[in-house]
Amino acid sequence: xxxxxxxxxxxxxxxxxxxxxxxxxxxxxxxxxxxxxxxxxxxxxxxxxxxxxxxxxxxxxxxxxxxxxxxxxxxxxxxxxxxxxxxxxxxxxxxxxxxxxxxxxxxxxxxxxxxxxxxxxxxxxxxxxxxxxxxxxxxxxxxxxxxxxxxxxxxxxxxxxxxxxxxxxxxxxxxxxxxxxxxxxxxxxxxxxxxxxxxxxxxxxxxxxxxxxxxxxxxxxxxxxxxxxxxxxxxxxxxxxxxxxxxxxxxxxxxxxxxxxxxxxxxxxxxxxxxxxxxxxxxxxxxxxxxxxxxxxxxxxxxxxxxxxxxxxxxxxxxxxxxxxxxxxxxxxxxxxxxxxxxxxxxxxxxxxxxxxxxxxxxxxxxxxxxxxxxxxxxxxxxxxxxxxxxxxxxxxxxxxxxxxxxxxxxxxxxxxxxxxxxxxxxxxxxxx
Amino acid sequence: xxxxxxxxxxxxxxxxxxxxxxxxxxxxxxxxxxxxxxxxxxxxxxxxxxxxxxxxxxxxxxxxxxxxxxxxxxxxxxxxxxxxxxxxxxxxxxxxxxxxxxxxxxxxxxxxxxxxxxxxxxxxxxxxxxxxxxxxxxxxxxx
Numbered sequence: 001x002x003x004x005x006x007x008x009x010x011x012x013x014x015x016x017x018x019x020x021x022x023x024x025x026x027x028x029x030x031x032x033x034x035x036x037x038x039x040x041x042x043x044x045x046x047x048x049x050x051x052x053x054x055x056x057x058x059x060x061x062x063x064x065x066x067x068x069x070x071x072x073x074x075x076x077x078x079x080x081x082x083x084x085x086x087x088x089x090x091x092x093x094x095x096x097x098x099x100x101x102x103x104x105x106x107x108x109x110x111x112x113x114x115x116x117x118x119x120x121x122x123x124x125x126x127x128x129x130x131x132x133x134x135x136x137x138x139x140x141x142x143x144x145x146x147x148x149x150x151x152x153x154x155x156x157x158x159x160x161x162x163x164x165x166x167x168x169x170x171x172x173x174x175x176x177x178x179x180x181x182x183x184x185x186x187x188x189x190x191x192x193x194x195x196x197x198x199x200x201x202x203x204x205x206x207x208x209x210x211x212x213x214x215x216x217x218x219x220x221x222x223x224x225x226x227x228x229x230x231x232x233x234x235x236x237x238x239x240x241x242x243x244x245x246x247x248x249x250x251x252x253x254x255x256x257x258x259x260x261x262x263x264x265x266x267x268x269x270x271x272x273x274x275x276x277x278x279x280x281x282x283x284x285x286x287x288x289x290x291x292x293x294x295x296x297x298x299x300x301x302x303x304x305x306x307x308x309x310x311x312x313x314x315x316x317x318x319x320x321x322x323x324x325x326x327x328x329x330x331x332x333x334x335x336x337x338x339x340x341x342x343x344x345x346x347x348x349x350x351x352x353x354x355x356x357x358x359x360x361x362x363x364x365x366x367x368x369x370x371x372x373x374x375x376x377x378x379x380x381x382x383x384x385x386x387x388x389x390x391x392x393x394x395x396x397x398x399x400x401x402x403x404x405x406x407x408x409x410x411x412x413x414x415x416x417x418x419x420x421x422x423x424x425x426x427x428x429x430x431x432x433x
Numbered sequence: 434x435x436x437x438x439x440x441x442x443x444x445x446x447x448x449x450x451x452x453x454x455x456x457x458x459x460x461x462x463x464x465x466x467x468x469x470x471x472x473x474x475x476x477x478x479x480x481x482x483x484x485x486x487x488x489x490x491x492x493x494x495x496x497x498x499x500x501x502x503x504x505x506x507x508x509x510x511x512x513x514x515x516x517x518x519x520x521x522x523x524x525x526x527x528x529x530x531x532x533x534x535x536x537x538x539x540x541x542x543x544x545x546x547x548x549x550x551x552x553x554x555x556x557x558x559x560x561x562x563x564x565x566x567x568x569x570x571x572x573x574x575x576x
Contacts, residue, residue, distance in 0.1 A: 383440030383479060383549070384477075411442075411444075411474060413449075413497065413498060
């Protein structure tokens with residue numbers, strides 16, 4: 001099913017000319033209203049009226065997360081506060097959070113994109129949407145909420161936490177669609193088992209999972225353990241919140257990015273050059289309809305590629321390959337780039353190994369060391385030491401084969417790796433900064 | 434002829450062993466024999482207890498990774514050469530021992546050796562043919 005037939009299946013040519021028109025408008029708008037962009041454009045020697053075509057976009061400078069911090073809290077807003085109806089902020093684990101503001105029109109557009117996303121994932125009127133994304137400054141809860149209401153589903157505003165209650169409500173209210181982080185969906189399955197509930201027997205049939213990077217293997221694990229179709233949704237508060245892109249349930253392969261609202265580009269993260277079509281690099285997004293805080297060539301730090309081939313679902317909006325991680329999640333260990341998701345896929349490939357893991361990075365002298373903590377469960381446990389040591393060695397070898405780095409596997413007791421009700425913390429980096 | 438043994442995965446950190454002993458004690462489970470195999474990161478605690486089912490249930494709900502394995506308990510006279518005779522029997526029949534541990538019976542003056550074999554049925558047949566005394570579960574749990 002498609003929510004907005006007209007726009008979601010707009011022929012490429014029409015879509016691209018709409019993008020170009022909106023790009024011109026946004027370039028003029030930010031130059032006129034945001035001092036930061038005016039300076040950036042002037043520094044690069046570009047007048048906004050020179051931005052006519054999609055190719056001209058490359059001439060504009062990038063916007064970084066640091067620019068948002070430097071302009072904290074409202075410096076990048078393109079509208080006065082009397083036109084801003086909502087403010088969200090990122091968690092800001094280091095220093096100040098990044099702040100975003102939405103006009104009434106922005107909220108309508110966001111709601112539209114979330115409605116498209118829900119429908120792409122197979123949700124519809126009559127569904128009971130169990131929304132376990134956090135409500136609050138985080139965009140996840142409210143973003144999903146508005147879209148769920150828009151399609152006419154019954155939304156349960158659960159927010160995060162209180163897992164036992166989540167399970168009770170899921171069971172008693174007959175939730176059919178679950179929205180949360182991928183790691184939390186597994187935690188729900190685990191907690192259900194402890195309560196003697198087989199979560200696979202409940203009515204939930206689709207999970208719309210996002211806000212953290214996850215692998216294809218993790219998807220298989222979630223589909224088997226939670227008994228749902230697991231759909232990947234993409235978003236970031238700097239650009240919108242959830243609903244920037246989503247997999248369609250027909251293909252479950254790549255996330256359609258709503259190109260009537262965004263222009264995606266893929267760049268080489270080191271040089272900033274545009275990558276050849278179809279190649280992997282850092283995703284850069286320009287928002288072309290946003291009023292509150294438009295973003296020009298925002299560097300998302302997410303690593304992906306654009307899939308230009310038409311999709312079987314009929315949508316003309318191109319797809320982003322599943323994110324293999326955010327470049328700031330990327331670890332550099334002894335000079336090798338490592339994404340936690342790569343280690344995750346090694347673990348998921350080994351029969352019986354738990355999807356809960358944590359990476360501990362230390363520095364001993366001048367050497368970086370990587371320890372991978374893996375929980376032992378009844379399937380992998382043996383009362384013979386050598387069987388467990390073989391398991392450790394096998395994981396070490398497969399990580400070495402894939403990434404070329406040595407690591408140390410530490411088998412830990414079940415449920416000792418902290419479960420998260422929001423984004424899972426996969427990496428603990430103890431190296432001196 | 435087989436005896437039920439419980440094995441528990443224990444991380445090398447303080448208090449874990451005490452926690453096992455505590456939860457079993459609370460449920461009135463008595464430990465008859467134990468052995469701890471350890472590596473630098475983790476250990477495997479193997480227990481023979483008087484009530485295997487209760488112990489399993491208790492440990493599982495206490496969050497431990499536990500499994501149940503079958504071992505053989507052999508009784509030998511507690512005197513020099515007692516162990517050697519048994520090992521010779523096994524060696525002659527080319528039976529591989531995964532691991533073993535032993536304790537001494539309080540009253541009878543015998544030693545009890547617990548064996549984990551990879552081919553337990555073959556091992557039992559061989560020991561029986563050589564008239565080695567094998568303890569049943571009931572006998573062992575009540576020692």
